[in-house]
Amino acid sequence: MLTVVLIGTGNVAGHLYHQLLLSNTVKLVQVFGRSSExxxxxxxxxxxxxxxxxYAADVCIIAVKDSAIAEVSKELKHLKGIIVHTSGTQPMSVLNNAKVGVFYPLQTFTKNKQVDFRSIPFLLEANEETTLETLKLLAQEFTENIHLVNSEQRKQLHVAAVLVNNFSNHLFYWAEDLCKEQNLPFAILLPLIKETVAKLETLSPKAAQTGPAVRKDTETMQKHIALLTEPLQKKIYQLMSESIIATYEKKL
Known part of the structure; x- marks a missing residue:
């Protein structure tokens, strides 16, 4: 049975903690945190x-903010097991131990919001083959969606993840504000949002694109910009539209 120590008490650590408690073949033996609270x-x-x-364990998972990983790693030099971090952007080289790796779940984690780990891609990297095999066994306790990815690939994937998750969610927030201004429920947009994502199961994002920018409908775009009151929102709308136009201008 694999034994695991978890370093961290944030969102990622919390979700890993609850999932590890369900395992019959991996034993979570200890959690480290900065405070008792x-x-x-x-x-x-x-x-x-x-x-x-x-405690001594087969794997020690560092699930803390990116800027703290290197410092935490320095505190773990006395441990003989595998040391991994869960970051999407930090290279494996920030870890200072003999057996190191990356154990990155490519998902957004929010406190008190359960996720289906079976669908989450886990991106693995290790500095030696035996370490990688151990990490594969550990990842299989969470998902079958396992990928071997180097540090450079993972950094690029993290940028892509920010685009599809963080940026899109901020646009949802912006859209919600526009709805509130007109006393309309944000839920009125949910069928559109769901269809936008559902289409990506069968179409590429490029093939699925619709809207005034892809049609180069400048009149409609100018009307939209005029309706926006915040200068930054106007700029974002303009830049996004220009990017869409540039992507499809050959087709037009």
Whole structure:
């Protein structure tokens, strides 16, 4: 049975924690946190705020913010097991141990919002073959959607993930505000949002594109820009439209 120590108490750590508790072949033996208060939701296993009290385990998962990974790794030099981080952007080289790797779940995690781990891609990287095989076994406890990806590929994927998740969600927020201004429910847009995503199961994003920019309908675009009150929103709308036009101008 693989044993795991989890470093961190944030969103990613919380979701990994609950999933690991369900496993019959992987044992989560301890969670590290910066404070006893932060560790309260992790009470079903041993916890500690002291790096020197960390248990020996086959794998130690660092699930903290990117800027803290290197410093945390320095505190783990006494551990003999595999040390991995869960970052989409940090290279494997930020880890200072003999056996290191990356254990990156490509998904957005929000507190108190359950996710289906079976559908989540896990991107793996390791500095040696035996370490990689161990990480594959660990990943199989979460999903069958496992990919071997190097640090450069993972960085590019993270940019792509920000585009499709963070940026699109901010546009949803912006659209919600526009609805509120007219006393309309944001839910009126949900069928459109769902269809936009559903089409990507059978069409490429390029083939699925619709709207005034792809038709080069400048009159409609100018009317939209005039309706927007924030200068930054006007600029974003203009730049997005220009990007769409540039993508499809040969077709036009």
């Amino acid at each position: 932060a560790l309260t939701p992790f009470s079903e296993v041993a916890t500690t705020t002291n790096y020197k009290e960390l």
